[in-house]
Amino acid sequence: MHKELIELRVNGRRHELAVDPSELLLDVLRRDLQLTGSKRGCDDSSCGACTVLVDGVTTLSCTMLALSAATNGPVTPEITTVEGVADHGALAAIQKAYGDWGGAQCGYCTPGFMITVKALLARNPDPSEEDIRHALSGNLCRCTGYNQMYQAIRAAIAAERQAP
Numbered sequence: 001m002h003k004e005l006i007e008l009r010v011n012g013r014r015h016e017l018a019v020d021p022s023e024l025l026l027d028v029l030r031r032d033l034q035l036t037g038s039k040r041g042c043d044d045s046s047c048g049a050c051t052v053l054v055d056g057v058t059t060l061s062c063t064m065l066a067l068s069a070a071t072n073g074p075v076t077p078e079i080t081t082v083e084g085v086a087d088h089g090a091l092a093a094i095q096k097a098y099g100d101w102g103g104a105q106c107g108y109c110t111p112g113f114m115i116t117v118k119a120l121l122a123r124n125p126d127p128s129e130e131d132i133r134h135a136l137s138g139n140l141c142r143c144t145g146y147n148q149m150y151q152a153i154r155a156a157i158a159a160e161r162q163a164p
């Protein structure tokens, strides 16, 4: 099988690896880099469990080729997975709030939600309820614990607002 040598920058670290050009970013993250936080829920762009950030933009890693996220000439996209949400080992506000409010049931959807919340707060630190619901409309939870999850997300946003 033909493999290409690529370089990925994930959560601030560079990785060189040989991949089949048809491999999806999700598989390379999970299998080759052992970053198993991103989940495969549907494989057809409808659940959001595989969401990562590519240069700050929410991206479904189940539909992006690893090759497309790799260094290309002078361009090196920065990929952020849920493993990169914590701040130097300290829980991010969204992680703490999920714990405080019981935001996760089985937790399968949680990484995707956390990444989407991170992207939302980066572009809008003071989102309205409508903004939150709109931003999260592509993330599904099959356990349907949306009430606690939204409480956690609101608490995280409030904590971020109060942060120095």
Ligand code: FES
Binding pocket: 039, 040, 041, 042, 043, 044, 045, 046, 047, 048, 049, 050, 051, 060, 061, 062, 063
């Ligand atoms: S696994 Fe990617 S959107 Fe569901």
Ligand code: FES
Binding pocket: 103, 104, 105, 106, 107, 108, 109, 110, 140, 141, 142, 143, 144, 145
């Ligand atoms: S907590 Fe189980 S899928 Fe969301």
